[in-house]
């Protein structure tokens with residue numbers, strides 16, 4: 001059992017190893033600090049010391065100032081408490097015979113829990129301040145610990161903790177808003193498919209990949225049939241609803257590696273990596289048929305079906321982007337000319 005120095009720095013409010021507890025009357029002179037007690041009420045502290053009287057007196061004093069306080073008589077017990085409770089600050093003794101010491105406890109807390117640690121010891125010579133801080137402790141106190149000093153250190157650690165969590169929160173918000181902005185800049189507002197800007201980014205990357213590895217690459221260019229008529233007959237909002245439902249149909253017909261884009265008003269494109277034109281036709285046909293099944297009710301009692309015409313283009317090794325897209329466009333116009341509601345695929349270059 002280590003012998004703790006009893007009264008190196010005795011004071012009226014020193015927490016001593018044995019002996020009388022600081023009476024509430026003495027603590028009352030610190031009641032100014034209770035101004036902060038509302039904040040204190042949200043803070044949970046865990047006191048760890050192998051000597052129960054020390055745990056008790058610190059616990060009692062901190063509770064007097066409004067803090068929630070738990071105690072443990074060993075590092076092992078402290079870790080069990082930390083598993084179950086959200087603890088903000090751990091105040092731990094260093095020497096706790098028969099088990100882990102406060103430094104080992106600090107290391108484990110910093111590795112596995114979010115709590116800050118204040119270390120107290122009667123043996124200043126065993127560990128230097130630097131060693132203790134290096135292990136992740138936020139502060140260090142010599143026993144016997146004065147309550148006033150403990151409160152001051154505690155508040156400083158809490159203040160730093162609050163500042164850090166505010167900074168982390170602000171950084172997380174910033175990251176989230178950057179992510180949102182990035183997402184918005186490549187997303188179509190109405191359909192939530194990617195927009196044409198992202199289409200050009202993606203198709204450029206896909207072409208590069210296809211040229212390098214000699215994979216297949218196929219593009220679908222889709223245009224809703226007679227959409228102007230639909231808008232004129234039922235209004236723009238009803239037209240928007242058709243675009244939304246078409247986007248859903250596309251999404252449901254694609255594989256994970258395929259991607260869909262709103263290219264313009266009622267024109268959509270789909271990039272199908274590792275896919276040849278024949279396979280692309282199968283996907284385009286599926287989209288055409290699924291979309292035709294959708295029943296719209298643009299006004300009460302009126303049901304309408306809408307169709308789509310699609311041009312399919314398979315990438316020719318080393319051709320340029322414009323030619324690749326124009327072939328898809330050309331095939332889409334052929335589908336229109338042939339009577340709409342169909343898919344056209346040809347290798348012919350415009």
Ligand code: GH3
Nearest residue numbers: 223224225226227228229231236237239240265266
């Ligand atoms: P086609 O069968 O030959 O493709 O004829 P179409 O009427 O579909 O094609 P056209 O290019 O003549 O008309 C396209 C219409 O799409 C005109 C435009 O008002 C409408 N449009 C474009 N963007 C939007 C949009 O965001 N919402 C709505 N509701 N309509 C849109």
Ligand code: MG
Nearest residue numbers: 223224266267
């Ligand atoms: Mg059009």
Ligand code: MG
Nearest residue numbers: 223224225227
């Ligand atoms: Mg159209």
